[in-house]
Amino acid sequence: MIDADGNKPLNQVTGINKYSFEVQLLIWLGIFTGCFIAAQLVCGGIIIAYYKSADLTTIASRVSDLNVLRYTQMLSSVLGFLLPALIFSKLKDTPITKFSNANKGFHPILLILVPLLIFTIYPLINASYFINKWMPWSNWMQDSQGEYKAIVDALLKDKTIFVFILNLFTVAMLPAVCEEWIFRGTLQKQLCEKLNIHIAVLLSAVFFSLIHFEFSGFLPRVFLGIFLGYLFYYSGSLWTNIFAHVVNNTAQIVIMYLSTVGIYKGDVENPEMPKTWELIIYTLGFIALWYVFYIFSQKRNPRFVKLNRE
Numbered sequence: 001m002i003d004a005d006g007n008k009p010l011n012q013v014t015g016i017n018k019y020s021f022e023v024q025l026l027i028w029l030g031i032f033t034g035c036f037i038a039a040q041l042v043c044g045g046i047i048i049a050y051y052k053s054a055d056l057t058t059i060a061s062r063v064s065d066l067n068v069l070r071y072t073q074m075l076s077s078v079l080g081f082l083l084p085a086l087i088f089s090k091l092k093d094t095p096i097t098k099f100s101n102a103n104k105g106f107h108p109i110l111l112i113l114v115p116l117l118i119f120t121i122y123p124l125i126n127a128s129y130f131i132n133k134w135m136p137w138s139n140w141m142q143d144s145q146g147e148y149k150a151i152v153d154a155l156l157k158d159k160t161i162f163v164f165i166l167n168l169f170t171v172a173m174l175p176a177v178c179e180e181w182i183f184r185g186t187l188q189k190q191l192c193e194k195l196n197i198h199i200a201v202l203l204s205a206v207f208f209s210l211i212h213f214e215f216s217g218f219l220p221r222v223f224l225g226i227f228l229g230y231l232f233y234y235s236g237s238l239w240t241n242i243f244a245h246v247v248n249n250t251a252q253i254v255i256m257y258l259s260t261v262g263i264y265k266g267d268v269e270n271p272e273m274p275k276t277w278e279l280i281i282y283t284l285g286f287i288a289l290w291y292v293f294y295i296f297s298q299k300r301n302p303r304f305v306k307l308n309r310e
Helices: 021-051 056-060 067-091 110-133 142-157 161-191 197-210 215-235 238-260 276-300 304-309
Strands: none
Touching: 021 056, 021 067, 021 161, 056 142, 067 142, 067 161, 110 215, 110 238, 110 276, 142 161, 142 238, 161 197, 161 215, 161 238, 197 215, 215 238, 215 276
């Protein structure tokens, strides 16, 4: 028997739900760690076998021959993020539709509201980039971060439309699906079963930022993770998060591409410090839009808090 909310009675609890919160969290960590390490080993092996080198700086110099690197990036997202999310969701007996409010669909207003929320929160995220520079961790793994930036620059230097579309799929779309399902759809949802929602959102955002191993942008990524965490909590829909993540990533890819072809001059990796008036105006705009989003979510699903704790 299943109750009106779609939940199984306690005597019919399946999967790993019969174990304690702490054990389930350890299972999540074990699955994620195993898949993540396996993904790095497999993709690293493919890269070394093809490019005959493990030096990312050397590989980055081959700008016209980086498609294999792009394909391994896709494979890394699938094996390192999507696979553990699928495994854990299966063990929890929680299909993707459980996170999506599928019966209500994706409301068209979100196509406008979500991008506006992202646009108005950018100045705050950019300001956090400069705060991050003062933090002791900003120079951690500096050599690796230099190699990472060299690879990113190389991947985005190609001006062909085919590579631009490939980059959109590789860097914007696929990571959005994989990362949202693992970090918000499983980790944050698991943390919410025992912890205060604000702590759950913060912890999942910190882990989300840490796993990128890019500490010069650690704090901005935490802020982005917090935004995505609350977006999932209040909307009750993982698809809303995936859309928001796609919009954020796509905006960066488009700006970098336009900069590469000389149409627009901008450096996503090194943003300018927002002016005081920009911070005030954009923040007020974000607050107003978030209030609209909150009211919209509550009217659309009055039980959204309960749904996110199931």
